[in-house]
Amino acid sequence: MGRIIGLTGDEAIAYAVKQSNVDVVAAYPITPQTIIVEAFSEYVHNGEVDTEFVCVESEHSAMSACIGASLTGARVFTATASQGLALMHEMLYIASGLRCPIVMGVVNRALSAPINIHGDHSDMMGSRDCGWIQIYAENAQEAYDWVIQAFKIAEDHDVLL
Numbered sequence: 360m361g362r363i364i365g366l367t368g369d370e371a372i373a374y375a376v377k378q379s380n381v382d383v384v385a386a387y388p389i390t391p392q393t394i395i396v397e398a399f400s401e402y403v404h405n406g407e408v409d410t411e412f413v414c415v416e417s418e419h420s421a422m423s424a425c426i427g428a429s430l431t432g433a434r435v436f437t438a439t440a441s442q443g444l445a446l447m448h449e450m451l452y453i454a455s456g457l458r459c460p461i462v463m464g465v466v467n468r469a470l471s472a473p474i475n476i477h478g479d480h481s482d483m484m485g486s487r488d489c490g491w492i493q494i495y496a497e498n499a500q501e502a503y504d505w506v507i508q509a510f511k512i513a514e515d516h517d518v519l520l
Contacts, residue, residue: 371499372438372464373398375506377408379462382433385413385424389443390476392466396438418443422450422461429459434510437461441468441475444482448489455490460513463491464506492518 366374373395376384384403386396403412411428415421418439425435439447444465454461469475470482483493494509496502512518 366499366503367394368496368499368502369394369466370398371503372506373402375503376436376462376464377402379436379507379510380408380434381410381436381510383411383413383425383428383435384437385415385421385428385435386437386439387415387418387421387443389418389440391468391478392438392440392443392464395464395466418446419450422447422454425461425463426450426454426457426459429454429461430457434514435459435461436463438464438466440466441470441482444486445470448486451486451489451491460510462506462509462513464502 364374369392376395376399384399388396399410400412402408403410413421413424415424421437421439425437429435465483467478467480467482469477469479470485487493492509492512494505496505
């Protein structure tokens with residue numbers, strides 16, 4: 360019989376990444392994605408996963424590290440939101456152009472200046488055409504399920520972009 364666990368969407372994503380046996384996680388914390396990175400770093404710290412956790416200085420660097428790790432054959436994950444995704448923008452095209460099977464959790468947050476903490480899809484719409492499959496979840500259960508499925512989709516060579 361299964362076990363029922365109450366998790367937020369961020370915690371569900373971190374738990375799914377844990378169960379997906381990733382080799383490398385490179386991320387830079389940005390609200391509201393920070394809990395994904397914090398929860399997963401606890402799994403690393405507690406020895407629950409054998410994952411190289413790379414703390415980087417920016418989201419651009421996070422995607423760069425993911426691309427490099429992916430090109431060596433590692434199963435890779437990152438997470439971001441809002442302006443963090445905008446900072447990754449250049450590297451998103453490189454990752455898709457190289458057909459790197461990177462899975463990224465994006466917690467949608469509005470883009471604006473000087474700051475906006477409201478949820479919307481303006482961060483993702485700017486990345487819509489850069490060659491990444493985007494999957495949207497309505498709740499924590501879907502977020503968990505989609506992360507696990509995203510690794511299978513990303514790593515399937517029959518899926519053409």
